[in-house]
Amino acid sequence: MRKRLICSMASALSLLACSGNVLAQADAIDHAKAAAEFDKFRAEMEDNNPSELSELKGEELWKTKRGPKNVSLAESCDMGLGIGKLEGAYVKMPRYFADADAVMDAERRIVWCMVEKQGFNFDEIAKKPFAKDSFTPDATNLVTYVAGHSRNMKIAVPLDDPKVKKAWGIGKAMTAYRAGPYDFSCNTCHGSDGKRIRMQNLPNISTAAGAMTGVQGWPAYRMTGGVQLTHQWRMIDCFRQQRFPAPKYTSDAVAYLLTYMIGNANGQVYKGPGIKR
């Protein structure tokens, strides 16, 4: 089963590599048609989702005793529903954790567990937080594994918790904050319906439908660059294009923005890790 999965991954990836080259010749291409083709590939890929490779790796990482404390996350990490319990955990995050006294999204919590329970060094993890070329961080694979356990479940960020509600409010205020050389806020691009940058559609994350469009994509295998990426990555990289400086990896800043965006998507079904252009 595993071998067959990997073989079909390889053929899927070569197909993706092919389409990447075609799309690089931007001038000669009908972009609207290309976008439609992507969506077709994406639908066809559902059964052979490259994210599944990441999930498999994440499963290994979750269940293996690792780190200076030689402990597995499965036996030590509480993602909000009890130690080791993962069914439905991802869709109920971000949430407040008393042991950390912080509102934490899934990636933040996983990294916290790696540091506090397994004894890994945060600064080492934060040096290379996201996938690049052939390197995929452990946290990325773990987030994908955890997210897979919320497949086809409804987003349910606990906004009735006052600490989570406050995080949501701060996140909302952050999205309205214009600054920097181009005077951009998150809302400049993500605060209205029906907008796009070039051919990239922009979800309106202040609405339920738009927020879900944004949330649905993560974590994902991103065809551009051929890497596995997370929602944490996306929130940080947006600030690059916003011409802002960068939020620290797994900081409150990112957690509050994720609380706002994912909270706005409450009630809608999360289909699990996927693929993005």
Add this chain to the structure above:
Amino acid sequence: MNHKIIAAALATPILLAALPAAAEEDYRAEAIAVFHKDFVARGQASLDRLAEDGVHAICNHTGNKPPADISKVLEADQMAAVKYPADGKLMGDWKAGEKLAQSGRGFTWSDQPGLPVGGNCYNCHQISPKEQAYGTIGPSLLQFGKLRGNSAEMQKYVYSKIFNAKAYNLCSEMPRFGRVEAISPSQIKDLVALLLDPESPVNK
């Protein structure tokens, strides 16, 4: 710096105090604190970019809907600081303008400082009918010159708008490309030509 702008900057706290408190003011202070606590400089993106200037402050406080009397004052200040080419000619080369409009480079933490900055125009606008990969954050500029002519007054409007869009609409989403020196007066002339030159594909 123009002394009128300094005066306006000093007056901003007074202007802000005169505004009615918005419901979202509750978390504005916390949000600003989080920006300063949790953001780090990266590449050319330094931490001073987190600070609001007068325009940011007014627009952020009022949900981008400032009272008319405040807008008029600050729009005039923006206009007063527009730098025009020394020879007074405002139309350049539309072909160079199209190239510039196509580039989205510059000012991010992954951009090398000192390398050419693009106009970023196609990210938000439809411009030449030949380019299908255009954004829709701003209005379509198809047939811009054909519809409006290219009088001296129209050239001045287009030039000034590109230099500092806030001179016409204080809380416009459009960046102030000339003011931050993303593009030079000479480059702005080329964009004016892209929009107004009868030979430009925009007007064909």
